Amino acid sequence: MGLRSQAERNLASHLERELRKLECTVSYNSSPCSFRGKGRNNRGSTVVLLIEMEKGNGCCFSAMTSNPTILVLVTIITVILTRVLYIMYQSGKPLHNTAPQSVSTLIVLGGHTAEMLNLLSMLQKDRFTPRFYIAAATDNMSLQKAHLMEKSLVDMVFFEVVKGKVVLAAETGGEALESAQFMQIYRSREVGQSYITSVVTTIIAIAHALWIMIKIRPQVILCNGPGTCLPLCVIAFLFKVVGIRWSSTFYVESIARVRRLSLSGLLLYKLHMADQFFVQWPQLQKKYPRAHYVGCLM
Amino acid sequence: MGDSDDGIKSERTVFVTVGTTCFDALVKAVDTQEFKKELSARGYTHLLIQMGRGSYFPKKSTGEDGSLVVDYFIFSSSIADNLRSASLVISHAGSGSIFETLRLRKPLIVVVNEDLMDNHQSELAEELAERKHLFCAHPQTLFQTVASMNLESLLPYHPGDAAPVAKLINRFLGFPDD
Numbered sequence: 001m002g003l004r005s006q007a008e009r010n011l012a013s014h015l016e017r018e019l020r021k022l023e024c025t026v027s028y029n030s031s032p033c034s035f036r037g038k039g040r041n042n043r044g045s046t047v048v049l050l051i052e053m054e055k056g057n058g059c060c061f062s063a064m065t066s067n068p069t070i071l072v073l074v075t076i077i078t079v080i081l082t083r084v085l086y087i088m089y090q091s092g093k094p095l096h097n098t099a100p101q102s103v104s105t106l107i108v109l110g111g112h113t114a115e116m117l118n119l120l121s122m123l124q125k126d127r128f129t130p131r132f133y134i135a136a137a138t139d140n141m142s143l144q145k146a147h148l149m150e151k152s153l154v155d156m157v158f159f160e161v162v163k164g165k166v167v168l169a170a171e172t173g174g175e176a177l178e179s180a181q182f183m184q185i186y187r188s189r190e191v192g193q194s195y196i197t198s199v200v201t202t203i204i205a206i207a208h209a210l211w212i213m214i215k216i217r218p219q220v221i222l223c224n225g226p227g228t229c230l231p232l233c234v235i236a237f238l239f240k241v242v243g244i245r246w247s248s249t250f251y252v253e254s255i256a257r258v259r260r261l262s263l264s265g266l267l268l269y270k271l272h273m274a275d276q277f278f279v280q281w282p283q284l285q286k287k288y289p290r291a292h293y294v295g296c297l298m
Numbered sequence: 299m300g301d302s303d304d305g306i307k308s309e310r311t312v313f314v315t316v317g318t319t320c321f322d323a324l325v326k327a328v329d330t331q332e333f334k335k336e337l338s339a340r341g342y343t344h345l346l347i348q349m350g351r352g353s354y355f356p357k358k359s360t361g362e363d364g365s366l367v368v369d370y371f372i373f374s375s376s377i378a379d380n381l382r383s384a385s386l387v388i389s390h391a392g393s394g395s396i397f398e399t400l401r402l403r404k405p406l407i408v409v410v411n412e413d414l415m416d417n418h419q420s421e422l423a424e425e426l427a428e429r430k431h432l433f434c435a436h437p438q439t440l441f442q443t444v445a446s447m448n449l450e451s452l453l454p455y456h457p458g459d460a461a462p463v464a465k466l467i468n469r470f471l472g473f474p475d476d
Contacts (some may be wrong), residue, residue: 099472114394122464127473220471249468256393258421276470278463281425292466296458298397 041285080241087240088272092290095248106218106247110226111136111147112254115297117146119222119252132216135228206231213239217247224252225262237273252278253291255298259283311344312337313384315377317392322350322357323437324390324409325370329356333441340444342385343367348377378402386449388440391419396426400455406432407447409440431455 059196105128109116133146209231221236223229229251236247251274253265258281261269268274269288277291285293314328325347327333337345337468347356347370361367369461374380377395381402388407389395399406406424420434427434435443468475 067386094470095472099474105469112393114397119460119463122460123467124473124476220467248471250470252463254393255397256419256422258425260418260421262418276466278466280458292468294460297460297463298393298401298458298459 019136025070037065046217078264087237091249091272091275095246100219102127102130104130104216105220105222106132106134106216106230107146108221108223108226108232109133110224110228112225112256113146115252115255118297119224128220132218134212134232149169151157184215202231206234209235217244219247221247221249223249223254223264225254225257225264227264230264233268233273237271248275249273250276250278252294252297253280253284255296257281258285259287261288309344310342310385311346311383312342312386312388313346313348313377313380314350315380315395316350316352316390317348317395318350318373319390319392319411320353321390321409321411322352322354323411323413324388324440325349325352325354325356327409327437327440328388329354329368330441333444334368336441336445338366344369346370346380346384348372348374348380391423393419393422396422396432397457400426400431401457403454405449405452407440407443408432408434410434410436412436426455429453458472 028266107116107120125131136147150216213232213235217239218236221232223227223233233249233251236249240246249268251262251265251268257265257279261284266278269277269291277288278294279285279288279291280296282293285291312328314324316324328345328347334345343361344367347368348422349356349372351369351372356368356370358370359365359368378398381399381404384404386407387399387404388409389399389406391410394407395459396408408427410420410423423432423434426432430451432452433447465475
């Protein structure tokens with residue numbers, strides 16, 4: 001107190017006198033605790049005084065518990081975020097369980113069908129079975145090419161293409177046949193489609209993808225570029241977050257991508273949604289270090 | 299490629315393909331008198347154009363007057379036969395066309411379509427041109443490219459294979475290595 005100057009002491013006593021003139025009410029329930037009042041100063045004008053006290057622990061606690069829904073919401077969001085981050089950084093770690101007999105495989109076809117079929121020819125068919133082929137509803141060529149390839153493995157494969165509807169394959173012949181199913185999915189966005197209508201079609205595509213994924217629940221998803229794969233990969237990721245069927249997603253960026261990733265590739269890479277991300281040119285591996293450089297497939 | 303005795307020229311076809319795209323600029327560029335004369339001068343006898351969804355129709359020619367025989371078609375389910383019987387291929391920058399041609403060891407000029415938005419296709423053509431597996435051009439520079447090209451300088455392309463990818467996938471899933 002001795003260090004304070006005369007001016008400061010004057011100010012302090014003046015403030016004390018003003019305070020005593022005010023009719024004050026104290027509210028301990030608001031946060032922060034405050035007291036407010038009004039009175040007249042020596043010039044006759046009304047002074048409204050609002051003093052906010054330091055938030056004591058007592059004050060805060062009462063404020064929080066008075067809103068349990070907020071507390072619950074924050075907890076839930078934190079848990080979900082933590083789980084999502086865990087899954088994102090957990091993907092890419094090889095599966096530790098003992099080698100499976102065979103894995104059900106979903107193959108997403110699109111603009112680079114030749115590359116995908118090339119990859120499939122290197123995979124042992126008895127390990128990757130049953131196989132489900134999926135292509136955009138407006139893509140006629142891809143399913144035909146896949147069908148031709150599968151035909152070399154089975155006696156007869158019939159499939160019916162009904163525009164916009166899920167297509168199933170049926171086989172005839174002996175019992176030791178590979179099973180392959182061919183399906184179509186609504187495309188999120190056609191080339192050149194306006195972005196506004198794209199939002200609607202993307203939502204439809206996601207709903208359709210959800211239904212397909214629930215039906216098949218594949219252990220392996222193979223895709224190589226077209227946007228068709230995005231709704232499927234997102235659903236697979238969400239399944240992981242919720243704990244349903246751990247699908248391993250493998251993305252092979254097309255050979256046509258030398259210096260830049262495609263949009264699908266970029267999204268899957270940045271969001272850690274693919275378990276393994278393959279690129280065919282060294283320039284991309286330098287730019288995206290988490291990708292595996294595997295050389296040209298064609 | 300047959301013998302050229304008796305003055306009968308062996309058939310040397312230049313096959314132009316635009317796939318399923320619309321690439322009028324390329325079809326127009328190959329349909330000029332100047333270009334066709336250059337092809338004749340280089341010993342080519344036939345020009346076959348697969349014009350896809352373009353709206354420009356080239357002029358057919360029977361070549362009776364000793365000029366280039368010119369023919370065209372819109373689309374075919376497989377151009378493999380056309381590629382096999384060609385002596386020179388001029389193609390749009392689609393990766394399917396490019397690798398189908400390279401696998402058949404045919405000399406290839408890839409023409410990049412500048413009218414395409416987000417022309418990532420040119421990346422592949424440029425990279426392979428840098429590695430001397432093909433020549434890369436634009437519709438306006440096609441003539442100079444043909445006039446000055448040295449087919450001997452092209453290096454054969456050795457097809458890649460998917461074995462490394464398959465191996466990594468198998469390992470990830472826990473399957474034993476073959």
